[in-house]
Amino acid sequence: MHDRTTHTAPTRRDYVKYGGAVVGGGLLAGCTGDANRESTTPSTDSEPADGSEATEDGSYTASISPMGEVSFDAPPETVFTRLTHHAGMAFALGRGGSITAMHAPDYYDGLWNQFVDRLPGVSLDWTGLYSSWEPSKEKLYELDSDIHLADPAWITKQDNWDRADIDEIGTAVSPWFGNSLSDRHAEPPADYAAGYEYYTLWEQFERVAEAFQEQERYEALAAIHDDLLSTIEANLPAESERPSAVMLASADIEQIYAYTLDTPGFLTAHTRPLGAKDAFEGAVESNSVVDFEMLLEADPDVVLLLGGFEPETSLPERREAFRNDPVGSEITAVQNGRLYPQGARYQGPILNLFQLEMTAKQLYPDAFGAWPSYDEGPYPEIPDDERLFDRQRVADIINGEF
Template sequence: MQNGDISDCCQRRREILKTGCSIVGSGIVAGCLGTTDGSSSGDTAPTSPPDKQSMTEDEDPTPYEVTVKPAGTHTFDSVPETYASFPGAWMDIAMALGIKPSAMMSLEEERLKYYRALPGVAVDLDSVETLLDSNDSEFDKEVFYEVDADVHLMDPRILKRYSGWNDDDLEEIEHNVGPILGSMIRFPYERDPYYTLYEAAEKAAEIFQRQERYDAWVDLKDEVFAEIQSRLPDDKPTVGAFIIDFDIEGKSLRAAEIDAFRNDTRTFRKLGVNSAFKGDTYVRYKEIGYEKLLDVDPEYIALIDNLTTENNESFQQTLQAAKNHETLSELTAVQNENFVRSAGTNMGPIIDLFSAEAVAMQLYPDEFGEWPGSVGDVPTEQQLFDRQRVADIINGRV
């Protein structure tokens, strides 16, 4: 099918959506190149009825505008039901609102552990299309046409950077497929603009017209963090945070300023730890050599995103390698095995709670209990938030 044919087909579908005749079933709307029978497997997230303001049964729905910087403003004639995204916070934000992805740039099984730890909430990888075959693949606009997502939860600057597309390419996708509305929140990209986690979540709630679920999330996270913070000791440890990998073999490590404007270190800010690497709040990360690290010698070393990307076995291997290292073994954190895993890049409202619980248990086991090594193995009596309440919000029972 040529791009022109795909474009015409997708345009006809969008005319159908405007009349309110969309197909709602498993949460994936039938597109131009295929259909869905509305069935779902036991492993897929149950699709609950949309909030009242997001119903599409009205013959003449009221258009509404949503502005997401830097992407701009888009007017929706009907509530989007499908989305495509990068692996990251926007997927977890949408999942928190009860909407699983139609397509992702890539998606790995290990990253889905948080949803599998919730009752009745999961993502079936078989139902999620991929926009790239691999990290080495080129971006193909035809794949975007075939996926035919109602909205793309992506920062257009990031999409341009990794795809090599220009503004005309982005405008083509927006005009023929769906708007590109997203913003980089891992850390400020090109310094401006930047949304906090819940500012971005509020934007997604506007896009999908699910403000009731957003409000429920705000109430829940306020309660959970108030309870955790009330139990923290006055004397907080100093933590040296590193991005994803703690490069044992390299001579330089990528350190993060915990107190900077960034979402991936949010867990440690909420727990009030002291940052070992003070500096420019707009720097993505700092290259820290062994000599500098030994000079700082933080009480704890934090591996940001390790909780998401790795399992406990591989984490233990990293710790053991540091203990066996000629130089790194001199660090106080290594000698005391004070390595901490947190979530980061993918952290939306759901993962935010799991990360806070995991880090609280790793830093303060006497108060919160011993960390078992996996988000799915925390004993019920030690859980710092109610899994069922989270699932109820996701499924619209608010």
């Protein structure tokens, strides 16, 4: 049963409202162009992302699918999120401490800080926040956030939410402004199917930056991202010389999940630009359960282990489980010691920079410098002359000192 509690008291956010326009048809943004590049330039088939308009009273609008055009009286100060790509966007814009909710906050606080540790003068603390994987409407009233940086199309996939609930929160508390189904170009529910658009990670980040009126921060970070992609593209080996690879996640060897490296969507924003060969050759879909026999048949040159940076995860134990299994030990990647840690697929812009650099080194050490030996702790120190982006510059942008 849906929560139908009626809230009739005046809201303090009468100044924040939906503009009413829904982003119209067009082709799916992010599907055109070079498939190996996470472009920061919106597709010409989608509504321009630089259409934020300010009025004489200081209010302005920003637009994103599936909400369409949203009006703001002032930049949001407190931020509700559900998935960590949105939390990562707020963090990149200097709002990491303004988040009121997120999925598995303690887990992702530990994981994110393994990377944040390498950004001078930047700190992050998400511990103890409301865990919003299955948010309640009453809790959103209680949190009273200035923006819901989450996708209502995804929220309504839960049994306790429908379109009326979304509209109620968007009017009585604050707008929704997020897009999650671009993760793997998933099909939206019927209420949001018409005109739903897909974005790359950085296309969506640009729109989120407009909602916060932080276009300069976005442009500065996008320039770093573009330079990093240019470096990668200029130094990639020929396709015939690239290794085969798989990405895996497992709590134990009894249930191993495989994830694709090059399918559409921002979940592959750190692997697709690197163009490694899919060891499964398309025979295994993302989020499929595989066993050692299937892995040996695919016989990848490189295995990327999701969650390998999470502080409570023992990377040495994961590697040992492969080496101790009579089948797993025969896999080429295991025999050559090429089992490497990964962070998270629901990455924000900052994690994306680190993971692009990390994965480039793991796949192509001759081209980008070897990935250091790593068992635990923060992202390893990379020699200055082997870094693929400037940590101090990124830190300055996050801190607003650029």
